[in-house]
Amino acid sequence: MKKVGILGGTFDxxxxxxxxxxxxxxxxxxxxxxxxxxxxxPPHKLGRKITPVHHRIEMVKRAIENEPQFRLCTIELERDGPSYTLDTVKELNSRYPNISFSFIIGGDMIEYLPNWYRIEELLSLIQFIGLVRPGYSLDNLTSKEKQIIKHVKMIPMPQLEISSTLIRQWVKEGRPLRHVVPNPVEQYIKENHLYED
Structure with a gap:
């Protein structure tokens, strides 16, 4: 059975x-x-200005086109309203019964996981992979939070202080994006004057 990791995000x-x-x-x-x-x-970003979806899709397409193990999945874009992971996972499992899916989350989302919509049901449907940064600790969690977190496969993530928010700020400041975004993404941002205002 093919093993596929889902990396969700705004990618903005x-x-x-x-x-x-x-x-x-x-x-x-x-x-x-x-x-x-x-x-x-994304439910946690309601009310924030997000770049139109066609631009975000095109940036992902261009970034991964020469990466044979990377694919674009637009399943969440087929629904209206907020994207709940539970609905997405049910749809993925229904469409691709011969694929074993894992859902990848960053270290900043691991602590928030107990607050996700219907998390217990979600944990019964998919494996979570959590990327833990050096020095990151889960010691201060409640016993309920620890019960949920123990279902997450923790893997190491190098420390890297790069975020989409920071990159958008750099564009406003006129700073180069070389080495922080793939070259095709930098080119697309310039061509379409994204994040300039």
């Missing part, structure tokens, strides 16, 4: 941190492929 824009997460998950998670899944309206 996709950057090298996402690629490192994908590579770490492939190696330590024993996965065959990573599917990059842009979110339509």
């Amino acid at each position: 824009p996709l950057h090298i941190g996402h690629f490192i997460m994908a590579d770490q998950s492939l190696f330590y998670g024993g996965l065959d492929e990573i599917w990059f899944m842009p979110a339509h309206i």
Whole structure:
């Protein structure tokens, strides 16, 4: 059975941190492929201005076109309203019964996981992979949170202080994006004047 890791995100824009997460998950998670899944309206980002979805899809497409183990998955964009992971996982399992899926989350989301929509049901449907940064500790969790976190396969993630928020700020400041986003993404941002205002 093929093992696929789902890396969801706004990808506004996709950057090298996402690629490192994908590579770490492939190696330590024993996965065959990573599917990059842009979110339509992430529940935790309601009210924030998000770049139109066609731009975010195109940036992902261009970034991964020469990466044979990376694919674009637009399943969350087929629904209206907020994207709940539970609905997405049910749809993935229904469409691809011969694939074993894992859902990849960054260290900043691990602590928040107990607050996810219907998390107990979600944990029964999919394996979670959590990328833990050096020095990151889960010692201060409640016993309920620890029960949920023990279902997450923890893998190491190098420390990297790069975020989509920071990259958008750099564009406003006119700073170069060389080495923080894939070259095709940097070119697309310039061509389409994204994040300039």
